[in-house]
Amino acid sequence: MAYDALVLVSFGGPERPEDVLPFLQNVTRGRGVPPERLAEVAEHYQHFGGVSPINQQCRDLLAAIRADFAAHGVDLPVYWGNRNWHPMLADTVAQLRDDGVRTALAFVTSAYGGYSSCRQYQEDIARARAAVGPDAPVIDKLRQFWDHPGFVEPHADAVRAALAQLDPARRATTRLVFTAHSIPTSMAANAGPHGNRYPAQLAETARLVRAAAAPDLPYDLVWQSRSGPPHVPWLEPDVNDHLAALAEAGTTSVVVSPIGFVSDHLEVVWDLDTEALETAKRVGLDFVRAATPGTDPRFVAMVRELVAERTEPGGERRRRRLGELPLWDTCPAVCCVPARRP
Template sequence: MTSPRYDAVLLLGFGGPESREEVLPFLERVTAGRNVPKERLAEVAEHYHALGGKSPINEQNRALAAALEEALRARGIDLPVRLANRNSPPFIVDVLRELAAEGATRLLAVITSAFSSFSGCRQYLDAVEQAREELGEGAPVVDKTRTFFNHPLFLDAVAERVADALAQVDEREAKARLVFTAHSIPLAMANACDYVAQLEDACALVAARLGRSEWQLVFQSRSGPPHVPWLEPDIETHLRALAQIGKKSVVVCPIGFLSDHVEVVWDLDRVAASLAEELGLEMVRAGTVGTHPKFVAALAEIVEERLGLREHRRAEGAFPALPDRCAPNCCRYEAQRPTAEPTRPRS
């Protein structure tokens, strides 16, 4: 086994409630300081209650952590992989405290987001620094791995999930429209990073693997006040447009999400699927990468890069393999805080 210069890997997650009793406290943490009415929080909480009173995200991330630890061990790397969340137990600060008590001095963070943005990367780094400041002297140093949207194994995993979905559209496979979705973000946030460009590049690379020249990137899960512009078009608008031009089937790939959490199973499997049925569209949703072996292997490779065990950093498309360390002000932007609606949690 390799004795790396890190004591553990942190899998940084958004977090989510794991019981009905945790739903409202979780939503209150996510929307803290945004003056969101309790009535609106209760409305969003009903999405969780309708799905059994919990988010599947922690269970899925624990499975990913276990798969990554196993993949590293198979490569001769003896590193524990610990889940640490921004918004629910196990909180980042608590995991850092526990690891410090076990003697850890240096950790390597893998963020559960493939694409660069304030909410998908910078907020995680800020949360880690806040946790380290809270712990004070003796807090472990935390480095990060690179963003992996253009790693060929991640792209392979997405393409295989889409291929499985296309196979469900029987004889109309060749005519089914391919639509990729990602979380909408405010335009001000998008303008401060390469989120859209990275998504478009990844979508093109996945489509090329499938021999598809036609595809569309749309967005979902928009929140915030109506006067603040967010990325468009949204999935529901696009489904209506497809129906209007006579399309009969669509395969939806949530490329912007790594696991089938609430925003996938509610916004796509319930809301979008219901609309598609109403419009007479056959809609098949591709699975997220989850613990797909090729995706897990991609994460193992970027950990190996940080350990100095790989000379070549694999990447495809218009972007190179991005640096491990972000620039000091990377992805920062001035948020316009909503006063009437909460930011819908990524869980």
């Protein structure tokens, strides 16, 4: 199929203090998150002036993609729409329609499968198209990219750079800790036709990054940023609990690599750079947090390669990937549907 545009689809974030609570209410609507938890998370944003880094990071990525497309002769305009805050995806779809776009590809700033990381974005796209009406363009989501070299290699280089900041005399007691956003265990277990690949894909990314960056070091995959009602079980261990356990077991130094994320937004700069760092100091661990891909040229080029897989003859046969898990181009409508609430 020929496409008329690319849409960068992201999570969104507040850009002034008065936006914080409405944004969080959008994020958590229907999930039963206690008001006190919303107030706690809102305070995290206020530490940064009520501004999430994610929107500026999307602007930077948008500019980098446009420049990369222009340099390589890709004649596709690039738009941007968010799930939870302005520019809202429905407004972007309306702009696409007004600009005469009939078919578009969507690059979602999440590398993995699962409900929150993939299926929900597809639902958001469908909801935005329905809001715009029958003239809304068709929008097809690009595939997941957890094991693409353009995602793995920047993470691996960041781990190497982080390790260089630690005392080499402590190498024997240094450990890699890979993190990703936790999800409810019921969501992780809800397979669908392809299986819920979120934990498995993350485990493979962790393996690939460690193999490229520091194959001699032990490593773990742990979880961060849980939310929701406290009685609902989520994937564990939490990164803070894990750091304390590592220190007790004799680890002296850690590199924490947020492989669940493509840029340094709030879940990175607060949950890791603030809370996890404080935990590490309290338990006596040397702690360095590795960077995320952001606008690394390899990550930006990956977006162009994913577009080429859909638009060029034989593009799918030229897919670059490093892992061994099953990979598919499109997801069926019943893939990663969330478990029903009791």
